[in-house]
Amino acid sequence: MDKNTVKKRIFKSNAAMILVTLGLFLVINAFVIKIYTEYIEKEVKTIIEKVADESQVEEMIKDFTIYRNEFIILFVLDGILCIAVFIIVNRLFTKNLTAHIMVPLDELADGAERIKNNQLSQDIVYSGDVEFERVCRMFNDMQKAILAEQEKNIKYEKARTDMIAGISHDLRTPLTAVKGTIKGMLDGVAKTPEQRERFLQAAYRRTGDMDILLRQMIYLSKLESGNLTLNIESVKISDFIESYVRDKNELLDVSREQSGCVYSDKAVILEAETQDLYESILIDREQFARILDNLVDNSIKYAKAEPLKIKISAMKKAQGQYMRVCVRDNGEGVPEEKISYIFDEFYRGDESRNKKEGSGLGLYIVKCLAEEMGGSVSAENNGGFAVYIDLPMQEQ
Secondary structure (H helix, E strand, O other): OOOOOHHHHHHHHHHHHHHHHHHHHHHHHHHHHHHHHHHHHHHHHHHHHHOOOHHHHHHHHHHHHHHHHHHHHHHHHHHHHHHHHHHHHHHHHHHHHHHHHHHHHHHHHHHHHHHHOOOOOOOOOOOOOHHHHHHHHHHHHHHHHHHHHHHHHHHHHHHHHHHHHHHHHHHHHHHHHHHHHHHHHHOOOOOOHHHHHHHHHHHHHHHHHHHHHHHHHHHHHHHHHOOOOOOOEEEEHHHHHHHHHHHHHHHHHHHHHOOOOOOOOOOEEEEEEOOOOOOEEEEOHHHHHHHHHHHHHHHHHHOOOOOEEEEEEEEEOOOOOEEEEEEEEOOOOOOHHHHHHOOOOOOOOOOOOOOOOOOOOHHHHHHHHHHHOOOEEEEEEOOOEEEEEEEEEOOO
């Protein structure tokens, strides 16, 4: 069964339009001819009545009949000729029109075939009718969106693979340590109370590492799936930072007193510098505290400085309605070639995953939370390692 094409549809439509027009033209003219014929016949009858010679009357009737028949035949032939000419002209114009229309349609068909073959880098280049240009532009935008989604999926798949490998390693290491510790105690390696205490503290510290990793993974899952609801409110930045530093120092003091804690061997000096700011920023208190926790913990883990000094400061940006919060340590910083990657998911400066503790999620969570609160993050080596969080201020 033949399918309709644009070419056939245009031709049929134009042909039908012309035929209907000509048909109406023929009907109207036939009606006019009838009226005209009746009028002529009436005139002829009048003339016949005035003519006395019958032979002359018969001759006039015969001539009239011939002229009338010839006129009708010529009229029909003229109509047929007009129809033929109209159809030929219509076919020529239809061919030209369909050839013009088929250019963008062929381009779109080729583009669809390329998408089918997963070739998404070549755009459709068409310049002509506005409507087709718009369709081709939309097709190109769709193709770019598909390509971006594919690249995103590839990146996500790589991140997922890295995540599985990283979690496997990060869980296997403390599990092996805990298993070895328990095995040592069962075998009687720890014979004195002091040795058993040390073994238990090491096992406890390792289980703490696993607990932190699992909590980070659960938290990240909520964040990326959109199931984490933020409670954005106006917060005076100076009061928040000073309160945070005070509470964090108390926790660090407790850690130093407990020999089993992760940071018990670190000498950490945490300071606040707010320059008497009175402005407020729009944040979620709990989640912004998590951002600062991750940044402080990152410095404690990776900064090579003794004592370690961490300063949390805030200042208004020169332009725009944003406040900049900076967390800076006095460590060695990060190699310049790695700074652009530190906020990536599961990225760690130590690719071997053996020299330092950490899951590679802390700074990624910082970036995600800052963006969820309408801000952004950046980092540089500036007298140590410095991370900047730009957050929107409350409109005055």
